[in-house]
Amino acid sequence: MQLITNQTFGGERSLYKLSDAKLDHVTILAGDSPIKHGTNLTLTNCDIEGKYPLWINTNTVVDNCLLKVTARSGLWYLKNFKVTNTRFECPKSFRDSDGIEIRDCTFTDAQETLWSCRNVLVEKSSFDKGDYLLAHSSDIRLKNIKLNGNYLGQWGRNIEVFDSEIHSRDAFWNTENVSCYNCTLDGEYLGWHSKNLHLVNCHIKGQQPLCYCENLVLENCTFDPDADLAFEYCTVHADIRGAVTSVKNPTSGEIVADSIGEIILDGNALPPANCKIVTRK
Template sequence: MQQIKNKEFGGERPLFASHDLQLNNVTIHTGESALKECSNIIAVECRFEGKYPFWHVDGFVIKNCLFTEGSRAALWYSQNLVMTDTRVEAPKMFREMDGIRLENVQIPDAQETLWHCRNVELKNVQVDHADYLFMHSENIRIENYAQNGNYSFQYCKNVEIRNAIIHSKDAFWNTENVTVYDSEISGEYLGWHSKNLRLVNCKISGTQPLCYAHNLVMENCTMADDCDLAFEYSSVHATIESPVHSVKNPRTGSIKAESYGEIILDEHVKAPADCELRLLDERTCFSA
């Protein structure tokens, strides 16, 4: 494998179509497409300042590197990436990619990041300003994760998340086959129009959660006082180890909770309109 150490590059395509190349302490200055159409690239302790450095790359390892704000849209149309111990300060990263593994990575400006990606693994990752994160992506596994940013995980499929803190308005809209374990999710309008969303040992907060959901499952979850007007038009099977502030017109299924505040079951409920609302001790039953 060829090695390049302690060098600086700039301009257009300085390392275009490189293969079997290791970069150590290399700086990519302002320019475009420094490593386009490459394969088997290793970058260690490098700094990326120019736009689009890794496009159409097959097989690359990035370790202890920095992507500055100027390196926006750095990783697109590529596959088989392993990134560790790296800081990514640029937005719009990771598009149309297959095979991504991020570990110990910080993304302080994650706006419009991880779109149309497949086979993604994140571990010990922190993302901020993460509006529209994970649009139309699938086969995602996440562990030890913290996120601040709205409209996340929309239209995603086959997602498993463990030990996460997610602050996101409109999270998990139109998703399919998502399971979240041992996590905190806060934000308005959680999980609308989702299919097969499963929440296990999770803490939920935010107004009007989990409406229009199909086959929603909640196991041993808690809901904060601001979770009002929950479950409208949803099919749901839930066990909630806390009071539920208010429930509005769940469509079908069953809900068990410690207690209920307001229960709205009116003429607007949709068929089959047979959802049962019970207390955890089974003493009381409410039915639409």
Template structure:
């Protein structure tokens, strides 16, 4: 069935729509207009109210807009692709499988893409906290995020050529690898397992702590004090200077300079980590008072 330049009003206006094409249509008012839909294409469409696609399968949306009230729109879906689209509503995507987004802009991405799997993002911008919490099989290229708590609880994550501004990014995660990206935000990667950064620029107060299995290849740490605290399995090759390193618990750290090195035998095995560094400006065997000008 083909629909063109139509306005749909009312709850479940196109309920159970199957094998349908929508061109230049507006879903204006009424909840769940395309609930339980299957094999649907929507192009140049506007979705202006809640829950437009729930429990839907094989959906393709292009050149469209999800307005502010189109929140919680894409839950329990399977095989959903969106291209060249602006999404202004929060809480989009929940418990969905098979998500492909290309040239998509999330203007309010709060609590979006929770507990989803098999996700691929290509040139996506998102602004909002808790993006992709507890999601897995997550792949992104040219991804830009401005929002805290990115991918909390995520599994099997791969990111390329991206810019991440996010406090507490990659917490409680497992199997994370980030290539050729810039990451800014406090407390990066805490309580995670198997985390790898390659050719990245990282700026993170107290970042890279409490990680089991941490790799840095050809990375730069800018304004990153108190790094590596209680992390194990460290293999860090850092360009230039690390502002300060605090109580790492095993592995190897290689860099040109360390501003302050703290190795407290009461907190860690001071012999468990190899420090390969040409110059260490200050060394402490006890945790300094945070009010002291040590760093």
């Protein structure tokens, strides 16, 4: 394997079609597509400024690197990409890629990140300004993440989330087969128009959560007082611990809670309009 260390590169396609190489303490200055069409690469302790730096690469490992603001749209069309201990200051990282592992990373501007990606694992990482994270992506596993950004996972499929803190308006809209375990889900209009959304031991915050859902399941979940007007037009099986401020026009299934402040059944529920609503006390 070729070793490239303590060097600086700039300009367009400065390391084009590089293969079987390790870059250590390398600086990539301004310029388009510096490491495009790379194969079997390892980058450690590198600073990257050039835009579109890693496109159409296969079998890449990145550790302890910095992608600066100017490295926007930096990692697209990848296959088998692993990144650890790295700081992303640029938006639109990762798109149309397969086989992505992200661990112990920080994204300070995660807008439009991880779009149309498949087979993604993210652990112990944070995403700020993360609007539309994971849009149109599938086969995702998230563990110990923190997100501040709206519209998480829209149009996503087959997503699992564990032990995470999600602050996201309109999270999981139009999704299919999403499961969350031991998470805080904070944001208005959670899960609308979803199919097969499964929440276990989760705390739910934000107005009008979980409406227009098909086959919604909640197990041992809690609701914040601001989470009102829940379950409108849903087919739902919900086991809720503690109080729910209000429930409105669920379609079918069963909702069990310790207490419900208001049950709104105004005749506008969709048929069969036979959801069973039960309070424990």
